[in-house]
Amino acid sequence: MEQFGIWLAALLTIGIISFLYKDNILYKACEAIFVGVSAGYWFVTYFWDNLYRKFYLGIQGAELSDQIFLWMAVALGVMMLTRLFDKIGWLSRWPLAFIIGATAGLYMMTYFVSNAFVQIGATITPPPSMETIGDKISFVLIAIGTFCGLIYFFFSKEHKGAFGGAAKVGIWFLMVTFGASFGYTVMSRMSLMLGRFDFLFGEWLGLIK
Amino acid sequence: MKRTELVVSSLIVVALMICKFLLPKPLLFSPLVSTIVTILIGCAFLVIFILTVKGKPIERRIVFLVVGIALVFPFFMKVELPIRISPEVQQVYDKMSSLPAGSKVLAAFDYDPPSAPELQPMADAFMKYAFEHDFKVIMMGLWPQGPQQANQSVEAAWAYNPQWMPDSADEKVYGVDYVNLGFQSGNEFVILRMGESFKSMFPADLYYTAYDSVPLLKNIHNFSNIDWGVNFSAGKPGTVEWVQIAVDRHNLPMSAGNTAVQAPMAYPYLNAGQLIGLMGGMAGAAEFEKLTGHTGKAITFLLSQTYAHVAVILFILIGNVAFFLNKKEKK
Structure with a gap:
């Protein structure tokens, strides 16, 4: 049975990779199988983890306040399904409004604190170890990069003269950042491919120890 | 054709x-x-x-x-390629090696099989080290397939040392030495609620054992009872959300292992001291394997x-x- 699973996975992997040559029926079949299996897996996972474990098991022996919250969540979940019916479909806007409101409220605070306040603090505070010349250069570079990057995004004044020069330096810093991100992305995509090749040449063909 | x-x-x-x-x-x-x-x-x-x-x-x-x-x-x-240890991976190892035996470690597996080539080697090396040093490991996932990846890392540890397997001499007992809380939907809201009560988000573990019946979880109510957190993340929800809520709100000391795509997003948190170390992509995983001495797929x-x-x-x-x-x- 295990061998059957390995052969099936290998053939599906080859089917997906065949897209690199050109779109073909084998690729389409593998893609459809992947989407179907994923949807089925998610459905089953959500059913057992949410409805059974969190709600059904969670409500047993829970305090009244917790029980109310769980029932409210179930009610909102059911309201979401009313989208399927034209006449009462408007009810699904309530849980959506709740999700959007709660998420916006949480993000406002978390991003303000973690991505603004703490980051600004870290940028203007010299790191504790400024022992090597490298540390000092990095600190100065971060300060210049942040300052010039902010100037680039300041559109109330025309980018001319010294102001324009600083904005250009800002663009260079942004380009270097995008370059680093691209490099990391290439590394990540290669790793995905490596995982599949490792499976094909290792588990399936048995050529790798 | x-x-x-x-x-x-x-x-x-x-x-x-x-x-x-x-x-x-x-x-x-x-x-x-x-x-x-x-x-x-x-x-x-x-x-x-x-x-x-x-x-x-x-x-x-x-x-x-x-x-x-x-x-x-x-x-x-x-x-054999020479592997130079970067300061950010060294930080992860230094933090991990400073923990005494019996420390409670929260490991969040926020990824799925496509990202496993980069993250699984980190997770495997972590789990082997954790078992070797008698850490108490609490595993969970904000991604549906995360808990399965967590179980794979336990199996990798068993393969490394069969004595840790059930019914062996040095058995690592499920529920006493490690526990898998499973997956919970709700993204960052799960972390937010865990700040108040783990039990509210995980009334039972992955195998439907009630939270209070798991010996390891007896005195663990929220992040204040955790000594160190490590997050293996392939995207959202992941390291960003853990830093914003568990680290910045609840002061959980935390390190992270990220896919290479996500690593540039996590670096600002590292430089600001919000993260204690970062393992980025395959290179980070290889460095971590070298530091822990558990050579695995990443180095290969x-x-x-x-x-x-x-x-x-x-x-x-x-x-x-x-x-x-x-x-x-x-x-």
């Missing part, structure tokens, strides 16, 4: 069958063969460069094929990745040469 396509497909099938049934297993190139293969790949680039300069750009499929070869052939070469994969990177860099250079030559000709 055209006739040539049919011939090529048949040839690929024949080649794969030869690999499957006729080649010696495992296949390992001698240093001479490894050098010849490397030289041949170099020659292929020379030919591509000459063709491009002559104004005959190659097909995109050739690019795929060359990158594929650059990825696969190093699997069979026995070359590093050679393939190096070859592939060199291939991509050469293609970028060739593409740029072609671009500028074309521009010159147009003038």
Whole structure:
């Protein structure tokens, strides 16, 4: 049975990779199988983890306040399904409004604190170890990069003269950042491919120890 | 299907069958063969460069094929790459090694199989180290497949030391030495609620054992009862959300292992001291494996990745040469 699973996975992997040559029926079949299996897996996972474990098991022996919250969540979940019916479909806007409101409220605070306040603090505070010349250069570079990057995004004044020069330096810093991100992305995509090749040449063909 | 396509497909099938049934297993190139293969790949680039300069750009499929070869052939070469430990990975190891036996460690597995080549080696090395040093590990996932990845890392630890398996001499007991809380939907809201009560988000573990019935969880109510957190993350929800809520709100000391795509997003948190160390992509995983002494897939994969990177860099250079030559000709 295990061998059957390995052969099936290998053939599906080859089917997906065949897209690199050109779109073909084998690729389409593998893609459809992947989407179907994923949807089925998610459905089953959500059913057992949410409805059974969190709600059904969670409500047993829970305090009244917790029980109310769980029932409210179930009610909102059911309201979401009313989208399927034209006449009462408007009810699904309530849980959506709740999700959007709660998420916006949480993000406002978390991003303000973690991505603004703490980051600004870290940028203007010299790191504790400024022992090597490298540390000092990095600190100065971060300060210049942040300052010039902010100037680039300041559109109330025309980018001319010294102001324009600083904005250009800002663009260079942004380009270097995008370059680093691209490099990391290439590394990540290669790793995905490596995982599949490792499976094909290792588990399936048995050529790798 | 055209006739040539049919011939090529048949040839690929024949080649794969030869690999499957006729080649010696495992296949390992001698240093001479490894050098010849490397030289041949170099020659292929020379030919591509000459063709491009002559104004005959190659097909995109050739690019795929060359990158594929650059990825696969190093699997069979026995070359050890020097691995330099970066300060951010050293920080993760230093924090982990400073923990005494019995420390409660929260490990969040926020990824799925596609990201496993990068993150699973980190998770495996972590789990082996954690079992070796008697940490109490609480595993969970904000991604549906996260808990399965967590179980795979436990199995990797068992494979490394069979004495940790159930009914063995030095058994790591489920529920006492480690527990898998499973997956919970709700993204960052799960972390937010865990700040008040773990039990509210996980009334039972992955196997439906009630939270209060798990001995390891007896005195664990929220993040204040955790000594160190580690997050293996492939995206959202992941490291960003853990830092924003568990670290910045609840002061959980935390390290992270990220896929290479996500690592640049996590670096600002590292520089600001919000994260204690960061393992980024395959390179980070290889460094971590080297530090913990648990050599695994990441170190093996590093050679393939190096070859592939060199291939991509050469293609970028060739593409740029072609671009500028074309521009010159147009003038």
